[in-house]
Amino acid sequence: MTETTTALVTGANKGLGRETVRRLAGLGWRVFLAARDTARGEAAAAELVEDGLAVEFVPLDVASEDSVFAAAEAVKARSGRLDVLVNNAGVVDSGIPVTDVRGDDVRDLFEVNVFGPVRVTHAFLPLLRASENPRVVMVSSSAGSVPDAIEWGKTYGPVLGYPSSKAALNMITTQYAIALGDIRINAVNPGKTATDMTGFSADSQPVTEGAEVIVKLATVGPDGPTGEFFDNDGLVPW
Template sequence: MTTTALVTGANKGLGRETVRRLAALGWDVFLAARDAGRGGAAVAELAAAGLDVRFVPLDVTSDESVATAADTVRAEVGRLDVLVNNAGVGGRVSPPTDTTAASLREVFEVNVFGAVRVTNAFLPLLRAAERPRVVMVSSGMGSFTVANDPRWFDLVPAQLGYPASKAALNMITSQYARALDGVLVNAVDPGYTATDLTDHAGFQTVAEDADVIVRLARVDSDGPTGGFFDRKGIVPW
């Protein structure tokens, strides 16, 4: 039976690379994106490379959009083996004392509430799979240990939105893993990636940073759950 997967925020960058890698394994992959034009273009590019990928419109900030996407996947394949919650935004970088509650809310709406909204909507389809997996794309910036490492101070300025949202996502991952018997739920830190999110200033390529996402998407039923991983192994909370 072909493995089915859905990746959110997948019209470009890390999400698109994850779709490409999973489709290359022969999986039936849904490329989910908010913008239909960009999502359709990404699917066309992958098709030109010989990869058969399905597009599904999905705005993680909209209950209606997420529900419609879940209905589409249910109608087309009836289950979901792997959900990759990749959609995320960096938000405006400003000192903590200059950060407003409204700007924090914008980041949390996508990075935190969006992941919860999508996971809950697709949970019935995940439960219909034999060995369901959920991968939450987090960041080392959401690690208290990493965030307090002086080696990062000059590179990453003190800020609230993005690190706090990823720290929240890590806790959400932990709690889903406790609550969802039979569903493996893990968070990953792809690394400092050269994407639009980092203004292409990252150290690693999207191909390198997709490694950990693909690895956690492929774990067996006896694999880890409730963990936080990067390419090298376990990331400290």
């Protein structure tokens, strides 16, 4: 008998994370909807369960070592393995001018966007290794591509934290891919998507389109790509 595929998505109470949970559970997968706030996470999971999907809430604050460890223990107890990890949780800068940004401002953002995916990937590695086809998707951004970020900064004004955090995440992806030959691990750029992060701006695509590339890399087979950066149109230059 084929075992049900298991997946966990961080920052999944809303936006692209929630849509990714919906899509993966729609494939008949068992999906752990991870969120830092219990009320918001349980409410999001309950809505998807009402739609008949196999979704389970797991409390997980990517900025907390203890919370990530507890989440990995909870998934271990419930399923014994994890086939797909989607590191989706992310935050943006608070809008402070570049010259006024203090080290602590950048540290808070890196806690979520950079140290978070490392913390979560490290904690879930034993569970991923128990899978026959383990996959990790790092939800990055075109802001993490150096030429794109320079162009953006010149046009709209420079930003310190978010682009540098996503560039770091991209590099982390390449190094994990070298280290973990048995795991497919890729970075993706969903593209500008209507979520709280973009203020649902009018020029944004719907979450259904943004989640497309996340789902694509979450569903690759054992011969699929690893250590690459994708958007909906294919490979993205680092």
